[in-house]
Amino acid sequence: MDLFKYHERIGYTFIPNLKVRVDHTDGPYLMRTDQLGFRNDREITNANNSIFVFGDSFTAGDGVSNGRRYTDFLQEGIKDSEIFNFGLPGSGTDQQYLTWEAYAKDLSPRLTVIAVLVENIRRNMVQHRYVVTPEGEKRLKPKPYFDFDEAGQLVLRQVPVPRDLLPLEASKNVDQGGKFPGLRKLITDLGLKENLQKFTKYQPVPGYNSANSKDWLLMRGILKNWTSQISGPCVIVPIPLYQHIEETACPKAYQTRFSEFSNETSIPVIDPLKKLQLVDVAKRRDYRLKNDTHLSTLGHKALAGAVLDEILELI
Amino acid sequence: MTSQRNILGVSAFYHDSAAAILSRGEIVAAAQEERFSRKKHDPRFPKHAISYCMEEAFIEAEDLALVAFYDNTPLTIDRIIRNSTTVSPQGEECFSNALKSALGGKLHLRESLKNVLGQDRPLWFVDHHISHSASAFFPSPFEEAAVVTADGVGEHATLSIGYGSGNTLDLISEINYPHSLGLLYSAFTFYCGFKVNSGEYKLMGLAPYGKPIYADLIERHLIDIKEDGSFALNMAYFDFPLGQSMISEKFCDLFGGPARERESVISRREMDLAASVQAVTEKIMLLITNHARKLTGSKNLCMAGGVALNCVATGKIWNFGDFDQIWVQPAAGDAGGALGAALYADHVGLGSKRTVQARGSQNASYLGRRYSPGSIQAVLDREKVVYAQADNVEARNRLIAKALADGLIVGHFSGRMEFGPRALGARSIIGDPRSVEMQSKMNLSIKFRESFRPFAPIIKYDRVSDYFDFQHESPYMLVVAPVNEARRTDFELNLNEDNMDMIKIVNHPRSDIPAVTHVDFSARLQTVHPEDNPELYGLLNEFENLTGVPVLVNTSFNVRGEPIVESPADALRCFFRTEMDLLILENFLIFKDKQAARDTDMSWKGEFELD
Numbered sequence: 001m002d003l004f005k006y007h008e009r010i011g012y013t014f015i016p017n018l019k020v021r022v023d024h025t026d027g028p029y030l031m032r033t034d035q036l037g038f039r040n041d042r043e044i045t046n047a048n049n050s051i052f053v054f055g056d057s058f059t060a061g062d063g064v065s066n067g068r069r070y071t072d073f074l075q076e077g078i079k080d081s082e083i084f085n086f087g088l089p090g091s092g093t094d095q096q097y098l099t100w101e102a103y104a105k106d107l108s109p110r111l112t113v114i115a116v117l118v119e120n121i122r123r124n125m126v127q128h129r130y131v132v133t134p135e136g137e138k139r140l141k142p143k144p145y146f147d148f149d150e151a152g153q154l155v156l157r158q159v160p161v162p163r164d165l166l167p168l169e170a171s172k173n174v175d176q177g178g179k180f181p182g183l184r185k186l187i188t189d190l191g192l193k194e195n196l197q198k199f200t201k202y203q204p205v206p207g208y209n210s211a212n213s214k215d216w217l218l219m220r221g222i223l224k225n226w227t228s229q230i231s232g233p234c235v236i237v238p239i240p241l242y243q244h245i246e247e248t249a250c251p252k253a254y255q256t257r258f259s260e261f262s263n264e265t266s267i268p269v270i271d272p273l274k275k276l277q278l279v280d281v282a283k284r285r286d287y288r289l290k291n292d293t294h295l296s297t298l299g300h301k302a303l304a305g306a307v308l309d310e311i312l313e314l315i
Numbered sequence: 316m317t318s319q320r321n322i323l324g325v326s327a328f329y330h331d332s333a334a335a336i337l338s339r340g341e342i343v344a345a346a347q348e349e350r351f352s353r354k355k356h357d358p359r360f361p362k363h364a365i366s367y368c369m370e371e372a373f374i375e376a377e378d379l380a381l382v383a384f385y386d387n388t389p390l391t392i393d394r395i396i397r398n399s400t401t402v403s404p405q406g407e408e409c410f411s412n413a414l415k416s417a418l419g420g421k422l423h424l425r426e427s428l429k430n431v432l433g434q435d436r437p438l439w440f441v442d443h444h445i446s447h448s449a450s451a452f453f454p455s456p457f458e459e460a461a462v463v464t465a466d467g468v469g470e471h472a473t474l475s476i477g478y479g480s481g482n483t484l485d486l487i488s489e490i491n492y493p494h495s496l497g498l499l500y501s502a503f504t505f506y507c508g509f510k511v512n513s514g515e516y517k518l519m520g521l522a523p524y525g526k527p528i529y530a531d532l533i534e535r536h537l538i539d540i541k542e543d544g545s546f547a548l549n550m551a552y553f554d555f556p557l558g559q560s561m562i563s564e565k566f567c568d569l570f571g572g573p574a575r576e577r578e579s580v581i582s583r584r585e586m587d588l589a590a591s592v593q594a595v596t597e598k599i600m601l602l603i604t605n606h607a608r609k610l611t612g613s614k615n616l617c618m619a620g621g622v623a624l625n626c627v628a629t630g631k632i633w634n635f636g637d638f639d640q641i642w643v644q645p646a647a648g649d650a651g652g653a654l655g656a657a658l659y660a661d662h663v664g665l666g667s668k669r670t671v672q673a674r675g676s677q678n679a680s681y682l683g684r685r686y687s688p689g690s691i692q693a694v695l696d697r698e699k700v701v702y703a704q705a706d707n708v709e710a711r712n713r714l715i716a717k718a719l720a721d722g723l724i725v726g727h728f729s730g731r732m733e734f735g736p737r738a739l740g741a742r743s744i745i746g747d748p749r750s751v752e753m754q755s756k757m758n759l760s761i762k763f764r765e766s767f768r769p770f771a772p773i774i775k776y777d778r779v780s781d782y783f784d785f786q787h788e789s790p791y792m793l794v795v796a797p798v799n800e801a802r803r804t805d806f807e808l809n810l811n812e813d814n815m816d817m818i819k820i821v822n823h824p825r826s827d828i829p830a831v832t833h834v835d836f837s838a839r840l841q842t843v844h845p846e847d848n849p850e851l852y853g854l855l856n857e858f859e860n861l862t863g864v865p866v867l868v869n870t871s872f873n874v875r876g877e878p879i880v881e882s883p884a885d886a887l888r889c890f891f892r893t894e895m896d897l898l899i900l901e902n903f904l905i906f907k908d909k910q911a912a913r914d915t916d917m918s919w920k921g922e923f924e925l926d
Contacts, residue, residue, distance in 0.1 A: 016687065017689055019370060
């Protein structure tokens with residue numbers, strides 16, 4: 001069954017009013033979408049008393065059922081506001097910003113949470129993403145993207161987003177999941193990935209290494225544009241990768257960049273990593289799914305626990 | 316047990332695998348595997364159907380109290396062993412083949428369930444004919460009823476009489492394998508050149524073209540029928556216990572030669588054989604049900620099992636039987652066993668109270684998936700289909716009614732998919748019943764099937780007696796009734812003609828609704844009640860407003876050999892492969908003549924094994 005539909009500015013959204021049991025390598029999960037096309041079990045009736053959470057598949061909850069995601073666990077701890085999940089799987093911060101523009105710009109929630117999976121910095125830089133068609137063929141799917149004009153202003157490109165999928169050779173500007181995809185696959189297949197990452201002090205998202213990198217400048221630009229337009233309070237939550245949680249990669253670079261951003265803009269940043277690392281490192285493996293890097297129910301619960309107190313302070 | 320009392324029912328490994336789910340006693344969903352796998356009568360483990368049921372109930376595996384399977388495997392093995400020892404010396408091979416066929420996936424049932432559910436759940440086994448009986452009685456609108464089931468074979472039983480009351484259900488008597496009314500009918504299905512477990516319906520449709528001249532021969536040689544309807548087959552004429560063929564050489568000798576080759580010309584012999592076995596079947600069913608009336612004292616009758624799909628026989632029971640009310644499980648075949656097993660586990664196993672509902676608790680058998688407008692639009696956009704959108708159902712129905720009155724043939728995809736073999740308007744192809752050519756056009760250009768096969772009428776429940784000699788409701792298209800005499804033409808079928816031109820016969824008007832009047836002036840009725848399907852009832856209203864006729868032609872939305880469509884993508888594919896003029900996907904309207912030219916390659920016909 002189709003899960004997504006075309007959107008001319010965002011590229012795609014979930015199909016509204018879905019009720020689906022999605023097949024997944026870690027077992028099926030139940031997914032419901034609201035009338036806007038986001039994974040919520042209810043509709044927005046009072047935006048002023050709501051918390052909106054934007055993000056990618058880690059926020060939408062790929063691999064786990066509605067009711068078992070960090071936004072659901074947050075809701076258990078926040079009784080006086082309704083939390084709405086605007087997570088869009090496969091999206092970059094650029095598409096999440098466009099999601100906010102399309103669906104939330106005119107609303108005034110109590111709090112807007114921008115949950116940036118730190119890997120999203122890479123997705124912002126590309127113009128296409130890989131998709132697999134219902135017939136099982138790999139294709140390129142165009143996405144909207146931003147860059148800067150000569151005056152340093154952020155400019156939205158490739159909108160309306162072309163509907164047609166492209167053959168793989170049509171573009172090199174695709175998120176490969178990092179550099180050297182072939183070598184990465186070989187190392188993973190050989191079972192050497194984790195040790196090698198530790199040994200080499202692997203940096204999965206080098207775009208954060210410098211405050212002047214193209215990747216960070218674009219991320220920073222998108223976030224500045226976005227947060228400057230939000231009328232109420234907002235907060236940024238960088239969601240670490242499993243390598244950061246399990247200490248096979250160093251988080252310092254991305255933490256530094258978001259800290260700088262907070263100092264520059266006064267937008268608060270909640271960093272959940274420290275609390276996520278409180279449990280024994282071996283147990284943290286259970287924070288992600290067995291066959292997938294997405295958060296497990298346990299991981300979602302832990303993430304909610306890591307940010308709940310600070311969110312409560314903001315509302 | 317969880318507080319929600321969620322029970323999953325599963326039937327599999329014979330034919331028509333299916334799943335059904337109950338939540339607090341309510342039938343939430345049920346579907347056949349074939350609709351998802353696109354393999355007709357798919358017998359494999361119904362992983363897609365189970366997944367759909369869990370989706371519709373929106374529950375996790377841990378929320379399931381138990382899984383009920385519709386077959387008692389040790390009893391089935393017992394039957395196979397007994398059968399094999401009686402057919403010595405071929406018994407060893409027979410045993411091996413039968414065991415493989417009967418057990419197959421059952422050996423891995425727990426593992427298969429765990430794979431699709433994600434964890435182990437308690438597994439209960441419910442006898443095959445108890446499952447059928449439960450599927451017939453518990454969803455029925457009766458507080459108490461006689462229950463008759465008949466099919467090919469379960470563990471041992473091939474036919475049973477039972478009695479249900481409240482939340483209890485007991486079997487009173489059985490007829491055991493190899494004496495099987497279902498297998499007798501299948502033997503003639505095979506002999507007449509149709510596919511067993513699929514072509515029985517064709518044989519029933521062919522019967523009115525013939526004379527029952529072999530009925531006496533059948534009763535004298537093949538089957539010994541007692542006054543109470545019980546019977547014994549003369550196994551010298553059958554080969555199915557050996558598992559090689561349905562019939563023996565003796566059978567062929569008796570009826571004058573070998574079985575008809577599939578897809579060859581249908582001769583007078585096949586027509587007369589069809590009429591004959593149909594007459595014998597009707598006689599037995601009438602005797603059996605009347606005996607059930609005596610045994611139980613009930614004026615209500617519930618039926619299930621493949622033989623209960625013989626709607627001509629059911630029509631005879633309505634007309635000549637001893638019952639005031641009859642309810643037939645719409646998924647009467649093995650698929651319905653999934654529902655029956657779950658209901659039996661709930662009411663009898665767990666002792667849950669049963670609440671009888673005036674129209675039954677089967678939700679008019681609309682128990683499959685409903686696709687949201689967003690889901691449909693996503694497919695249409697992806698496939699670059701040109702479409703319009705009606706503002707609401709009323710506007711849509713006005714437009715469809717006009718198209719039908721203009722002679723267009725419409726694919727009608729609306730609401731939740733039906734559970735059971737009949738399309739009841741949710742996944743149907745519909746047309747104008749007044750058209751003389753409609754039957755042959757639909758058969759040859761839309762369904763790509765034999766020209767003789769009749770189409771069924773759907774009619775507003777409150778106008779049924781204006782058109783048919785029938786005063787009841789038939790919401791599941793499981794009753795055949797005659798068209799009112801006043802509406803008939805002077806058409807007379809020459810039952811002595813050796814080489815019938817079936818197209819000529821079919822195109823000869825037989826009533827003022829010729830497209831749904833069979834050659835014997837009968838029709839397989841579906842009455843539509845607004846409580847069951849308000850959209851369809853509204854469409855019949857609109858068509859009546861335009862034409863004065865509250866009737867439409869209804870046939871399943873598929874081509875020959877293809878399972879009925881499940882999804883918008885299936886419907887689109889079928890629409891573009893056939894000469895349908897208009898496709899309705901909920902409120903989306905797709906006119907064939909507005910579409911860009913599509914691939915006209917017909918090689919897709921090889922995808923579906925002919926039935």
